Amino acid sequence: xxxxxxxxxxxxxxxxxxxxxxxxxxxxxxxxxxxxxxxxxxxxxxxxxxxxxxxxxxxxxxxxxxxxxxxxxxxxxxxxxxxxxxxxxxxxxxxxxxxxxxxxxxxxxxxxxxxxxxxxxxxxxxxxxxxxxxxxxxxxxxxxxxxxxxxxxxxxxxx
Numbered sequence: 001x002x003x004x005x006x007x008x009x010x011x012x013x014x015x016x017x018x019x020x021x022x023x024x025x026x027x028x029x030x031x032x033x034x035x036x037x038x039x040x041x042x043x044x045x046x047x048x049x050x051x052x053x054x055x056x057x058x059x060x061x062x063x064x065x066x067x068x069x070x071x072x073x074x075x076x077x078x079x080x081x082x083x084x085x086x087x088x089x090x091x092x093x094x095x096x097x098x099x100x101x102x103x104x105x106x107x108x109x110x111x112x113x114x115x116x117x118x119x120x121x122x123x124x125x126x127x128x129x130x131x132x133x134x135x136x137x138x139x140x141x142x143x144x145x146x147x148x149x150x151x152x153x154x155x156x157x158x159x
Contacts, residue, residue: 003129015053020045022105032097042082
């Protein structure tokens with residue numbers, strides 16, 4: 001799971017934390033990882049995803065697929081116009097700091113369920129949560145690969 005911090009509030013996400021434009025327009029989002037500037041994305045937004053979230057919005061935006069047991073974090077721009085347009089796979093200890101220009105109007109989305117307005121110039125800090133989600137496995141351990149193959153080619157999994 002991920003933990004996002006905004007204005008002293010801590011929010012948990014199972015799949016992803018997304019910072020995106022409040023309007024249909026590009027925004028400038030400065031990305032720092034572990035206090036080091038990575039890039040300024042000029043994009044529709046940026047996704048920070050867990051392994052679980054890597055097969056949803058992050059995948060649709062061109063990101064990699066992480067194995068469900070992976071603890072890495074995906075940093076994926078959405079429809080990037082300028083800046084680093086490829087996903088970054090970050091170590092589990094990474095702290096991602098996303099910040100927009102003062103004039104930008106953006107929304108913070110937590111798992112697509114909770115949306116909060118973010119004032120321009122505010123930072124959203126994202127890192128792994130100390131909380132862990134546990135899932136009941138009803139299929140054999142290699143089910144992930146066959147299920148993934150069926151979903152990616154558009155077939156329904158009947159197994």
